[in-house]
Amino acid sequence: MDLSKKTQKKLCPIPAFYIHIPFCRTLCPFCTFAVRRDRANMHEKYIQGIVDEIVRRSEMLTVMEPKEGNEKHLRQVSLESIYFGGGTPSCFTIQEVSVLIKKVREYFPWSDQIEIAFEMNPDDVNPEYLSGLAEIGVNRLSLGGQSFQTSTLQQLERCHTSADLREAIASITDSLFVNWNLDLMFGIPEQSFSMFKKDVEEALVYDPTHISLYGLEIHERTPFGKNPQIRRWESEHQEQFEAMYLWATDRLEKAGLFQYELSNFSKKDYEGRNNLLVWSGQEYLGLGVGAHSYYMQTRWGNTRSIRTYLQHLEKNKMPTEFEERLSGKQLATEFLMLGLRQCKGINIEEWQTRFGLQWQKQHTEFVQGLCDEGRAFWKGQRLCLSPKGMLLADRITVQLMPELSED
Numbered sequence: 001m002d003l004s005k006k007t008q009k010k011l012c013p014i015p016a017f018y019i020h021i022p023f024c025r026t027l028c029p030f031c032t033f034a035v036r037r038d039r040a041n042m043h044e045k046y047i048q049g050i051v052d053e054i055v056r057r058s059e060m061l062t063v064m065e066p067k068e069g070n071e072k073h074l075r076q077v078s079l080e081s082i083y084f085g086g087g088t089p090s091c092f093t094i095q096e097v098s099v100l101i102k103k104v105r106e107y108f109p110w111s112d113q114i115e116i117a118f119e120m121n122p123d124d125v126n127p128e129y130l131s132g133l134a135e136i137g138v139n140r141l142s143l144g145g146q147s148f149q150t151s152t153l154q155q156l157e158r159c160h161t162s163a164d165l166r167e168a169i170a171s172i173t174d175s176l177f178v179n180w181n182l183d184l185m186f187g188i189p190e191q192s193f194s195m196f197k198k199d200v201e202e203a204l205v206y207d208p209t210h211i212s213l214y215g216l217e218i219h220e221r222t223p224f225g226k227n228p229q230i231r232r233w234e235s236e237h238q239e240q241f242e243a244m245y246l247w248a249t250d251r252l253e254k255a256g257l258f259q260y261e262l263s264n265f266s267k268k269d270y271e272g273r274n275n276l277l278v279w280s281g282q283e284y285l286g287l288g289v290g291a292h293s294y295y296m297q298t299r300w301g302n303t304r305s306i307r308t309y310l311q312h313l314e315k316n317k318m319p320t321e322f323e324e325r326l327s328g329k330q331l332a333t334e335f336l337m338l339g340l341r342q343c344k345g346i347n348i349e350e351w352q353t354r355f356g357l358q359w360q361k362q363h364t365e366f367v368q369g370l371c372d373e374g375r376a377f378w379k380g381q382r383l384c385l386s387p388k389g390m391l392l393a394d395r396i397t398v399q400l401m402p403e404l405s406e407d
């Protein structure tokens with residue numbers, strides 16, 4: 001698709017876009033995302049909604065555009081990453097995805113090196129679909145495989161089988177796509193350590209450029225969360241959960257997939273662009289139901305209801321459900337959390353100066369304790385967590401935040 005002739009009238013002060021496609025063929029019992037069972041007859045209306053939102057957000061960003069003097073924002077002029085997530089973006093036809101990419105291109109200039117990443121379910125992958133995606137500019141795939149074991153996939157109530165997953169991988173490796181991620185899950189009820197090891201070993205045979213490794217989290221309001229047997233299984237298998245994670249981080253590194261964040265491993269230069277931008281504190285725009293955005297120290301989130309989302313846009317209103325200006329404390333906490341989840345760690349001195357913070361004796365002692373336990377280490381001024389520490393990243397963040405007013 002040649003989009004190079006489009007007129008680029010406006011600046012794009014935000015480098016990363018996320019587009020949420022909320023449809024899934026079946027709903028997984030652990031899922032907390034804004035998703036609905038797929039109905040093809042809803043696609044057209046939803047696409048129109050996102051198109052309207054692109055136009056509205058473009059107007060909004062023009063109004064919010066920083067004036068002279070705020071050089072940080074004036075410097076940022078092109079879009080570097082679009083991430084299609086969900087939900088299941090591959091429920092959409094190529095034509096439907098193309099409408100969205102073209103609309104973004106029409107309203108926001110983008111970098112020649114833009115990464116357009118696209119999440120797929122294995123049962124949607126086929127050679128025609130892949131070449132269609134490549135033609136409309138998608139250059140990174142993320143495959144929601146989760147496991148190669150039939151019983152594990154059944155436990156997760158996934159709509160694909162292990163045969164679908166192997167076929168999907170064969171199609172990808174035969175296609176033009178070199179940059180692709182495979183999602184794997186661990187800590188699943190009835191999944192033994194040896195089953196998980198088999199999953200990781202088989203994944204490595206296919207040589208993906210990136211693996212995302214997610215431990216199953218069980219949230220109260222989901223069907224898994226309401227199932228006492230599953231909750232019991234979770235609490236009785238914490239040690240195995242940790243052992244799986246530690247084994248996999250070591251195994252993936254040995255196979256040349258380097259950990260760069262708590263859940264993400266890649267070959268050199270194949271880190272997810274969207275991940276890197278967001279985690280380095282860059283601004284991002286989320287489009288679609290339930291999508292979150294962050295711009296000029298303000299965070300907002302769209303409604304999770306498709307009906308409300310469409311109704312708002314039809315009435316020329318933003319589909320925003322909440323909006324908050326982040327306090328200094330929130331920004332400092334977020335910065336620390338994002339830093340600690342990344343393997344390169346965080347420069348503590350810079351962080352303290354930026355947010356006007358000072359660690360007390362108890363913070364220094366806490367860090368020393370983490371280092372003694374092998375959960376953290378210093379790389380110059382940077383505090384880094386080891387895989388053992390990553391397992392506690394959120395709790396460590398809370399412990400390391402000095403008292404600070406909410407302003």
Ligand code: SF4
Nearest residue numbers: 024027028031086087
């Ligand atoms: S396929 Fe993904 S987004 Fe859809 S219900 Fe399952 S976990 Fe949620």
